Amino acid sequence: MISIILGTRPEIIKMSPIIRECENQNLDYFILHTGQHYSYEMDRIFFEELELPEAKYNLDVGSGTHADQTGRIMIGVEEVLIKENPDVVLVEGDTNTVLAGALSAAKLHIKVGHVEAGLRSFDRRMPEEINRVLTDHISDYLFAPTDEAKKNLLREGINEDKIFVTGNTIVDAVYQNLEIAKRKVNALKALDLNPKEYFLVTAHRQENVDVKARLKGILRGLELIHEKLSLPVVFPIHPRTSKRIREFGLETNGINLIDPLGFLEFLQLEANAKLVLTDSGGVQEETCILKVPCVTLRDNTERPETLEVGSNMIVGVNPESILEGVKTMLDKKTNWENPFGDGKAGEKIVEILKIY
Ligand code: UD1
Numbered sequence: 078m079i080s081i082i083l084g085t086r087p088e089i090i091k092m093s094p095i096i097r098e099c100e101n102q103n104l105d106y107f108i109l110h111t112g113q114h115y116s117y118e119m120d121r122i123f124f125e126e127l128e129l130p131e132a133k134y135n136l137d138v139g140s141g142t143h144a145d146q147t148g149r150i151m152i153g154v155e156e157v158l159i160k161e162n163p164d165v166v167l168v169e170g171d172t173n174t175v176l177a178g179a180l181s182a183a184k185l186h187i188k189v190g191h192v193e194a195g196l197r198s199f200d201r202r203m204p205e206e207i208n209r210v211l212t213d214h215i216s217d218y219l220f221a222p223t224d225e226a227k228k229n230l231l232r233e234g235i236n237e238d239k240i241f242v243t244g245n246t247i248v249d250a251v252y253q254n255l256e257i258a259k260r261k262v263n264a265l266k267a268l269d270l271n272p273k274e275y276f277l278v279t280a281h282r283q284e285n286v287d288v289k290a291r292l293k294g295i296l297r298g299l300e301l302i303h304e305k306l307s308l309p310v311v312f313p314i315h316p317r318t319s320k321r322i323r324e325f326g327l328e329t330n331g332i333n334l335i336d337p338l339g340f341l342e343f344l345q346l347e348a349n350a351k352l353v354l355t356d357s358g359g360v361q362e363e364t365c366i367l368k369v370p371c372v373t374l375r376d377n378t379e380r381p382e383t384l385e386v387g388s389n390m391i392v393g394v395n396p397e398s399i400l401e402g403v404k405t406m407l408d409k410k411t412n413w414e415n416p417f418g419d420g421k422a423g424e425k426i427v428e429i430l431k432i433y
């Protein structure tokens with residue numbers, strides 16, 4: 078029996094190909110939702126749009142400090158795992174849900190599979206980096222998306238027998254949903270946008286938006302792009318970021334702030350954007366897959382493959398650097414190769430779990 082643990086927007090999206098595969102093969106599995114994300118547009122909407130089965134358990138942990146949230150997830154997960162006694166627990170990515178789920182399982186001697194193992198930003202200021210490193214070291218199956226990720230794991234002394242390079246399930250999710258999006262939604266019309274005539278933005282990283290000067294730099298950079306390049310700047314805003322903008326009393330001139338979107342709508346906006354600016358991990362990957370140029374509002378990335386193929390550029394949060402980065406990326410060709418796999422990562426992961 079497989080226990081799929083998830084709790085936030087990107088985990089629901091990136092686990093969806095694995096859940097579909099478990100459904101198709103009629104496998105014995107259940108979903109354990111920690112409730113780390115709980116607002117309709119950060120959680121429920123993805124179950125509806127991706128037509129995912131209901132979670133068997135929802136721990137409803139909600140928000141909190143790192144220790145509080147991680148601790149409450151561990152207590153809830155432990156209780157469910159003792160009751161269900163699955164053969165393997167799957168976690169995806171680098172959130173507090175991932176570390177707490179993996180740690181609870183490992184202490185119960187239940188095998189842990191880490192989907193998207195081996196990513197490293199080498200920046201311990203990021204809570205995600207700590208979650209990734211610790212989760213990798215207590216996992217039994219490490220599903221690395223790329224050879225680069227596998228190399229990081231080998232460098233840290235992780236046994237090669239445990240590592241499987243599968244591609245990233247985000248490729249599966251993009252391929253599976255792009256056509257569905259075309260049939261079901263018209264996000265550009267709803268926002269009165271023309272293809273390739275707008276910029277799309279997301280930002281939510283703790284080390285960016287919880288620091289007033291950095292968030293201010295990002296917002297000023299977006300205003301500058303709107304002024305100099307005369308195109309709409311559309312920003313579906315993460316709840317953490319809108320809260321901080323209010324608290325810090327920052328201006329958002331020239332930016333079209335909207336509520337977070339469903340995956341189908343967001344995917345469509347991404348595919349048709351002139352360029353995307355982001356500090357999201359998943360969005361750096363999706364733009365690379367969709368052949369849309371990306372500018373990353375950070376000082377580093379755990380997705381170096383995007384820099385190597387030329388789909389992405391790191392610009393930090395200085396307004397002038399953001400504008401320069403956008404201009405540089407707009408001059409480049411978009412004929413790079415997708416380094417994240419063939420869209421069959423979900424299938425591969427399930428097959429590996431069946432064999433081992
Ligand atoms: C979390 C992950 C991050 C991931 C992101 C995906 C950690 C440490 N962080 O960040 O790695 O990239 O999810 O989006 O696990 N909030 C709501 N509604 C919600 C969820 C959150 O309003 O459904 C607000 C609350 O004010 C909360 C804040 O957002 O305090 C932050 O939520 P939290 O889950 O702590 O972290 P994220 O920033 O969402």
Ligand code: UDP
Pocket residue numbers: 086087090279281313314336337338339340341343344356357358359360363
């Ligand atoms: N996303 C979405 N709606 C939005 C913004 C993002 O569906 O309004 C999707 C996006 O396509 C990607 C995922 O959410 O698949 C990325 O999540 P997020 O940026 O919150 O987290 P990260 O990838 O940084 O962990």
